[in-house]
Amino acid sequence: MNLILLGAPGAGKGTQATGLSAILKIPHISTGEIFRDNIRRNTELGKLADTYISKGELVPDEVTVQIVKDRIEQADCENGFILDGFPRTIAQAEMLEEILNASGRKIDRVVNIVIDDEVVINRLSKRIVCPVCGETYHLEFNPAEDNICKKCGAQLVHREDDKPDVIRNRIAAYHKKTEPLVEFYRHKGNLMNVRSENSIEESLQNTLYALGLKGI
Ligand code: ADP
Ligand code: ADP
Ligand code: ZN
Numbered sequence: 235m236n237l238i239l240l241g242a243p244g245a246g247k248g249t250q251a252t253g254l255s256a257i258l259k260i261p262h263i264s265t266g267e268i269f270r271d272n273i274r275r276n277t278e279l280g281k282l283a284d285t286y287i288s289k290g291e292l293v294p295d296e297v298t299v300q301i302v303k304d305r306i307e308q309a310d311c312e313n314g315f316i317l318d319g320f321p322r323t324i325a326q327a328e329m330l331e332e333i334l335n336a337s338g339r340k341i342d343r344v345v346n347i348v349i350d351d352e353v354v355i356n357r358l359s360k361r362i363v364c365p366v367c368g369e370t371y372h373l374e375f376n377p378a379e380d381n382i383c384k385k386c387g388a389q390l391v392h393r394e395d396d397k398p399d400v401i402r403n404r405i406a407a408y409h410k411k412t413e414p415l416v417e418f419y420r421h422k423g424n425l426m427n428v429r430s431e432n433s434i435e436e437s438l439q440n441t442l443y444a445l446g447l448k449g450i
Contacts, residue, residue, distance in 0.1 A: 235260065235314045235445075236339060238321070240415055241347030243404045244354035244361070246430045246437055248370050250347065251318040253438045257447070260314035263305050265298055265322075267368045270393075274365070287395055290403030292322055292411060299329045306333070314342075322412045327419075344419040345441055346427045351405055353431060358401050362390040376434060 235258060239247040248264055255262035269287060272280030279297070286293045302320050305311070321327040334340055360373040364383035371378045371390060381390040395404065419425040426444040430437040442448050 235342045236334070237314070237316045237445075238341055238344040238419075239316060239318050239347060240344055240412070240419070240425075241430075242349055242351070242354050242408045242412075243401070244357040245347040245349045246357075246434070247318045247347060249376070249434055250345075250430075250438055250441055251316045252370075254316055254441065257442070258314065258316070260316060261310050262316050262318060263302070263311075263320070264318040264368075265293075265301060265320040266318075268301055268305070269293060270368065288400070290395060290400040290407060292407055295323055295325045295329070298322075299326055299333075302330065303333050307337075321415060324414055324418055327415055341424065343445060344422075344425045345444060346416055346419075346425055347430045347437075347441075348427050349430055354405065355398075355401060358396045359398070361393065361396055363393050364388050365391050 237254070237260075239251055241247050248262075248267075251262040251264065266287075269280065269283040273284050273287070274280070279301075282297065283293050292298075298320065302317070306315055317330075321330050330341070357372065357375075360375075362371045362373060362378075362381060363369065364371075364386060366388040367383060367386045369383055369385045370376075371383075378384055378390060382388070383390055395401075416425065428437070428440045428444050430440070432440070439448070
């Protein structure tokens with residue numbers, strides 16, 4: 235199954251993608267995480283992406299699409315993939331469609347994770363992440379003992395772009411550039427809305443239910 239997880243910053247895309255990836259055994263592809271990995275390794279792509287990410291702006295479409303194209307052409311995506319945080323603009327969605335068409339593939343489902351802006355702010359300001367493996371936690375809702383990553387043992391940190399003024403820009407960018415994708419995919423007929431105000435586990439169950447996968 236080729237899946238897209240759509241939703242505002244902090245909606246829970248990454249968290250749900252991690253759960254779905256384990257259940258469906260298909261890779262979780264987060265463009266944000268690919269950028270952060272490049273920033274950590276100080277690559278040319280990382281330096282470029284950081285100039286946008288640190289301000290809460292979107293990285294240009296051409297750069298982002300190329301990364302996704304390279305990633306979904308890898309062998310582990312043959313049985314499907316979960317896109318988290320991509321596409322984020324109509325132009326990205328159109329380019330993705332062309333790329334998939336060229337290899338006889340398509341997007342099967344788009345899960346739109348619906349959340350209010352106020353909830354998002356609480357989630358992002360208390361989000362903590364692993365600077366080594368990228369695992370995501372929350373100070374209240376998904377804590378880690380002594381703020382140590384359960385997967386790799388590194389000390390967890392706040393993301394540089396999870397600061398109030400950058401969060402505001404990211405939410406604005408979401409409403410302006412990404413939210414129109416809801417209509418875009420609704421027209422294509424493969425969109426489903428899932429609310430995620432409830433706990434992480436319940437939200438994942440809502441998504442599985444919407445995908446017709448409950449009980450797996
Ligand atoms: P996104 O990838 O959409 O930006 P994340 O998956 O990183 O969102 O989630 C944002 C923050 O909210 C993280 O700290 C995560 O642990 C927490 N979180 C995710 N889903 C829920 C939920 N259903 N209830 C409470 N907290 C959640
Ligand atoms: P969140 O969902 O919490 O906003 P992400 O990890 O998905 O975080 O993205 C972090 C940042 O990386 C975004 O604010 C943006 O600057 C950049 N980014 C990620 N994905 C894209 C994309 N598809 N197009 C443009 N920029 C992106
Ligand atoms: Zn880790």
